[in-house]
Amino acid sequence: MATTVRVDLRREFADAGSRADPGPVYARLRDLGPVLRSKDILGGGFLLPRYEEVSRVIKDPRFASDRRNVGLRSLDQWWTPGLLRLLISSMVLKDPPEHRRLRNLVQKAFTPARVEKLAGRVEEITDELLDAAAANPVIDLMGDLALPLPLTVIAEMLGVPPADRVRFRTLFAAIQDNSEMTPASIVRNYPRMRRLTGFLQELVRLRREQPGDDLVSALVHAEEAGDRLDEDELISMVFLLLFAGHETTVNLIGNGVLELVRRPDQLQMLRDDPDLIGTAIEEMLRFTNPVGFVAPRFATEDVEIAGVPIPRGSMVTLLIASANLDEAAFPDADTLDITRSPNRHVSFGLGTHFCLGAPLARLEARIAIPALLRRFGHLELAVPADQLPWRRHIALRGVEHLPLVVTPAGASAGRSTT
Template identity: 45%
Template sequence: MDARTTPPAPAVVDPAELLADPYAGYAALREAGPVHRIAGTDGLPAWLVTRYEDVRQALADPRFSLDKANAEPGGYRGLALPPALDANLLNMDPPDHTRVRRLVSRAFTPRRVALLREPVRRTADALLDAMAPLGRTDLIAAYAAPLPIAVICELLGVAEEDRPDFRSWTDALVVPDPARPERTKEAVGALLAFFARLLARKRAEPADDLLSAMIAVRDEADREDRLSEDELMSLAFLILFAGYENTVHLIGNATVALLRNPAQAAALRADPDRLGPAVEELARFDGPAPLAIRRFPTEDVTIGGVTVPAGQTVLLSLAAAHRDPRRFPDPDRLDLGRDATGHLALGHGIHYCLGAPLARLETEIALGALLGRFPRLELDVPADRLEWRPSMRTRGLLALPVRY
């Protein structure tokens, strides 16, 4: 990212092309140039960065801010959330990001994640038990979606009878329906009311769960160091939203990739110890986030010879970076023997995913249990008839019909 002469701005790209066939679309853009002008996720102009080294550097470059206050006037709109849900790590830079991440890390410990291994396994087995007599099902609805929501609720300490339909709320936020804009507002209101009740209950009756621990950290920290009430609620929302949404799609996409590569699925069944490294390659091959969270340069920054003005929206394409042959040879081939370390599916730099160990744990257990239980698992529709979510933000299936 050096200061060179600014070339002419690249032509505007129709994002519909990226929805129809994202990897082919991103590959064409990546080979045409490192930076392109597109209509972003909110319909406004954005700069799309496509090559691995540029994306990786930008993820860790402090000049690329996550704070929406650094967006130029009249620029990025994004999803409108109230302060009680918006004051989270995905909208923060240091020093606030450093303070909040340090405090939540005191509650979200490796020990707490490790203690979830058996509950994850029990939940996976129970879901597979319910599936077994059916012979065919939608794997998203029956397995990939209920598993992460059960785990996140276990982590946060949400009683089973209090677990509302989180999937409909997150769908309304991630893929808004233009014909029914009130759904998004209703989902935001429902989430806000739910977390307000939940925090009040945990304060009155603390338990051995992450939310109680976060409340204790917030209430016991030095006054100048502690979380605000909005930050506490926003963190709970982020853990639920990101921990659920991304893991559903990671499990679903990984399952599709394995079913389309039966020899590699058979190799995993024969040697379950390979599941850990396999999850890394599956996250690279078809991860749940085609784009990193948007960024705003705090000064003019040159990327791949293109100078992006301060305040304009920058989208870093993880999907394009992960299929960049300059970094991953033969990138369009799933290779569970590949060394996929260095993939960016869980971020890079100070914004590396706080819940990465949990996402890996869930996906490894989910895939291992599924492959072990159903050796004849296969798609119940042709692969080209699978329906993907119409979203630039997420890469995930609307449904995954399978038979076994």
């Protein structure tokens, strides 16, 4: 019988160096074995750090997303605050047939065609943001582009009235400091989350009465065989789209540009051949890993993974960021190669729970990064790479600020010191 090593994931990523360069940590975890024991804030259970096991379990129907389906107590108790009850009811934490029901309803409103129609508007917003940023010799890529672009896009997609968008952005920005996911930070952030929830409830009521060509209106009126989303499901779905779609895009753009700037050969290759942006985005998703792990799975029966017994009811955490850096699945896995193809990364998950917001994240990055390179003929870090501030969130990887010295296209650039 295979043995398992216990690891504390939070401790592994406690220092800024491991968040800036998680590759060595994940390599060590993979070397420890295909199945590890977790003893940290994730609540115990098992960790899967290798690609083979992650890609298999993420599609295996014997592993549930809803803890109630394995006999565990629901997180939704009589004393659970209403806001947390909304988050717990997220589609991400559901299994078929309930998950299929919710996803079918949402897909009618969040189709690839609807996303692709946004391309022109994404280009306009990107140009407006870059116009404002170009007035300065040093820009903060996060504050000037990576953060406001997806937030503006999602506000318009949701149908937030123009007069309320400043309030919406303020409410959403106010909860962004909850990056540590500690009990103290959750308690501190709760009043802000309640205010955002109230805003979204107002928005749902508005779109019931005054429907428009927007996502909330489409969700309100989405119907499948006479079935519709109730109000709690609507708010939960909007939260899911808001947080998952926004966070992934922010970190994809920020992390991706950072790695290009640090690898001038890859940056120049993309400048010389902009058609590489498609494979470049997929490689950024694999290599920079905006998301570290997906929602846990629970074994619905006694199973065995790589010779390790997994008892029924056990929680299994899939380290998709580690899987994406697995040398057994990706040749030269620790090298950024924007021409890599095929690229079977698991950054958006696989199977039933494949990320609904993936097309939007890809679209925004596909437009924003080439626009940045066209606007500025030269980019370099304004501070040493080891001084960049990284978020403390163990599930979401990204820099808080990314200061870049920029030279407009066509102007002469000084010699890079990075």
